[in-house]
Amino acid sequence: MINEYFSVVLSVFAASAAGLVGAFALMKKTVLAGDVMSHLAIPGLGLALLWSLNPILGGGTTLILGAIVIWQLEKKTTLSSDAAIGVIFASSVALGALLINSEEDLIDALFGGFVKLSLNEFIFGMAVSIFVIVMLWILRNKLIIALFSEDLAAAMNIKTSSVNLWFLLLFALTILSGLQFLGALLAGSLIIIPAAAARQVTHSLGQFLAYSAIFAALSVVAGFALSSAYELELGPTVVVVAAAIFAVAAIKRKK
């Protein structure tokens, strides 16, 4: 185990990555598909607990598989793909709940709570967060053109399909790094809520990305402080803080 200071450092990096991924997901309108993807971690966590593996390994495997499935579904914009995403969502939560037979483990998987980190988990979490941030920086121009117009991107020989797959994988990795302290049900919220709040108060890309990352980091830091001061569950506290930031941003909304 390493001390709580490391947990805060890691969560700030993971949250910044989540804020940035969320900003692009919001512009790409893939927020919901991505949120559904986060639930795919649950059966993976269940299997990992069943076979006494590291939960990150189990959750990570099903998340990456989920990213690939959603990537395929996104190529088809039919009603059936919406329905398929709904089926995946419900069945993965149910399957996970069946696999995880201890109630305490189930609550941890859904809402987080593994606050005490091992050094390896810290290093892994930091590596994932930094990787996500660096990859987004590299992909950002192509992502922007592709989300603005796939036609324009195609005319510039940008491979939108591979850009989209990369983005979903980064999304999956971000969920994975948030899984431990937020849990599978709430990991997606740190991607969605800060980005939605940042959108309320910004009109240009640089500001939007910066505010989204800052709001996400602020949510986890304040969440940590409040949860340790009042002995609250960490995951839900972080999400409630993020929601409060969103409420303030919505009130101050820039016309």
Added chain:
Amino acid sequence: MSEILAVENLKVAFGDFIALNNLSFKLDAGESLAIIGPNGSGKTVLLRALLHVTPYSGTVRWQKNIKIGYVPQKIEADRHLPLNLRNLLEAKSRVLKIKNGVIEKVVKDVGLDRERLRTPIGHLSGGEFQRALIAFALLGEPNVLLLDEPTASIDIPGEEKIYDLIHRLQDEHNITPVVVSHDLHFVYRYATKVLCLNKSEICFGEPQETLTPEALEKIYGPHKYYHHYYHKND
């Protein structure tokens, strides 16, 4: 004049649906091609085939090292994106590794105020948005500009200005425009060649000789062309 584009026996099909068939034409550098035809006649499909973004059979042969700028008809993007015009143009110039300063130049070339760079793309007017798309296409110094109904969402005075702009870019930047247009007025005034489509080629040549009342009737059906035709002859 050197040949810039040769299309031979072009065919585009989506499953059983044939969108374009048996199309052949050539274009020289410095010319200006207008593509006309009713809705669903394959005009946009042709542009996409010329860009190699839709599968086709037959030949589309561009001059070597040609650079193509593309202005699509409709942008499906959410106009509420938190992107200003500079963000959008910077994204392209970074992908193409174009040096700084070019963005200001293309914005000036399309007649947009420099201040507009800070405007969120959703706050641009229809005409400004169209100019912004043309500026986007001009990054990378294209020799050819493919424009898909560039005036579709613009009022009539705005339309004139866009066509004047295209004509000016042709003169000043040595660009060969290929324009899908419903507007025969534009075709007569600016195009050196016209291609009439209705899934296959109905006519190709210089507008004055090619667009006979018979040809127009064949493209648009009886009666519908009169408005355009006599408008032009007023």
